Amino acid sequence: MPDPSSITVLIIDDNDVSRSMLRHILANEKYRVVGEAGNGRLGLELAERLKPNIVCLDINMPAPNGIEVLRQLKETLPQAEVLMVTGNNDRNSVMEAMQLGAAGYIVKPFNPTTLLRTLEQAVAKLRTDA
Numbered sequence: 001m002p003d004p005s006s007i008t009v010l011i012i013d014d015n016d017v018s019r020s021m022l023r024h025i026l027a028n029e030k031y032r033v034v035g036e037a038g039n040g041r042l043g044l045e046l047a048e049r050l051k052p053n054i055v056c057l058d059i060n061m062p063a064p065n066g067i068e069v070l071r072q073l074k075e076t077l078p079q080a081e082v083l084m085v086t087g088n089n090d091r092n093s094v095m096e097a098m099q100l101g102a103a104g105y106i107v108k109p110f111n112p113t114t115l116l117r118t119l120e121q122a123v124a125k126l127r128t129d130a
Contacts, residue, residue, distance in 0.1 A: 004030040007123055010050060011036045012043030012069065013058035013085060018108060022056055022085070025112050031119070040069040047077055054122055056106065059086045059093050067096055074101045081122040 009031050013019045016038070023033050034050045037043035040061055047055060055073060059066035070082055081103040086094065094105050103122040106115050 002123065004123075005032055007054060007126075008032050008034045008050065008052040009054045009056060010034060010043070010047055010052040011056045012040065012047075012061075012066075013056070014038050014061040015058065015087075018058065018085065018087075018110075021110055022115075025110060025115055026119075029116060040064040040066065043069055044072055044076070047073055047080070051077060052080060053126055054119065055080055055082045056085055057082050057102075059084050059090070059097065060088070067093065067100065070097055070100050070102060079126075081126050083118060083122055 009026055011019050011022050011033060019036050023036065026033050034052055035046040037046050041064065057066050057069055066084060073080060073082055082101070084094065084097045084102045084105040085108065086105055087108040097105065103125055104118045106118055
C-alpha cells in the first residue's frame with residue numbers, strides 16, 4: 001500500500017459535521033485532504049482544479065445531487081476513484097452509483113474501520129488502473 005500522505009482526497013458533502021468527521025478520520029491516517037465542498041457545483045470546480053486521487057461524494061445533496069456529480073466527475077476525471085457517502089442505505093442510489101463507476105460507498109454514521117477499509121480498496125484500485 002502506498003504512503004497515505006501521497007494520496008489526495010476531496011470531500012463533497014453538504015453536511016458540515018460529515019465533512020468534519022471525514023476530514024478528521026482521514027487526517028489521523030495521514031491522507032491529504034486537499035479540499036472540501038458543501039455542494040456539487042463547487043465540488044466539481046474543486047475536482048477539476050485539484051485533480052484528487054479519491055473523491056468522497058455525498059449522494060443526497062441539493063442540485064446537482066451526488067449521482068449527477070459522479071457522472072460529471074467520471075467524464076472530467078476518469079482516473080479519480082469516487083467513494084459515495086450515504087446517510088440512508090438506499091439500494092437504488094447505491095446500485096446506480098456503482099454502475100456509473102463509483103469505487104465503493106460509505107454509510108453514515110461513519111465507522112472509522114469500515115471507512116478506512118473502503119478507502120484502502122479504492123487506493124488499491126487507483127494503482128491497478130494506473
